Amino acid sequence: MTSPTYELQGQIVTLLKASPELNALIGGRIYDRVPDSPTFPYVSFGPSDEVSDDADCIDGFEVTMQLDVWSRAVGFPECRRIVDAVRKALPEDGILLADNALVTFNHRISRVFRDPDGLTSHGAMTFVAFVEQP
Numbered sequence: 001m002t003s004p005t006y007e008l009q010g011q012i013v014t015l016l017k018a019s020p021e022l023n024a025l026i027g028g029r030i031y032d033r034v035p036d037s038p039t040f041p042y043v044s045f046g047p048s049d050e051v052s053d054d055a056d057c058i059d060g061f062e063v064t065m066q067l068d069v070w071s072r073a074v075g076f077p078e079c080r081r082i083v084d085a086v087r088k089a090l091p092e093d094g095i096l097l098a099d100n101a102l103v104t105f106n107h108r109i110s111r112v113f114r115d116p117d118g119l120t121s122h123g124a125m126t127f128v129a130f131v132e133q134p
Helices: 004-017 020-026 077-089
Strands: 042-052 059-071 101-114 121-133
Touching (some): 020 042
Antiparallel strands (some): 042 059
16 A cells, blocks of 8 residues: 555656756756755655544545755746746546545645845746545
């Protein structure tokens, strides 16, 4: 039995790497663990939550995942373009799981702000999925 969050993250990586629009912007730099000296811009996985939401005879989970966009270009435009490309690469009906059943997948919010270092634009995107586990 595969963890719903683990399987969902794997499919998200696959879809992001398959997006020509996103790869034109970040060159395939999608990280679970960011290297010590990363090349900007890139996308990384932030925090995630897996909350049990069981029903009669169904093991269900609400999975919340954060994807982070990082840019060092002047201003917010590059970061905003990458955020938009990530959202487009993850359509609500485009994620297929082999072991678990994805019931819903939704983009909830995107925020773009200046990182405390004063140099980096940071986009924080939250996605919420409901997954049933056999």
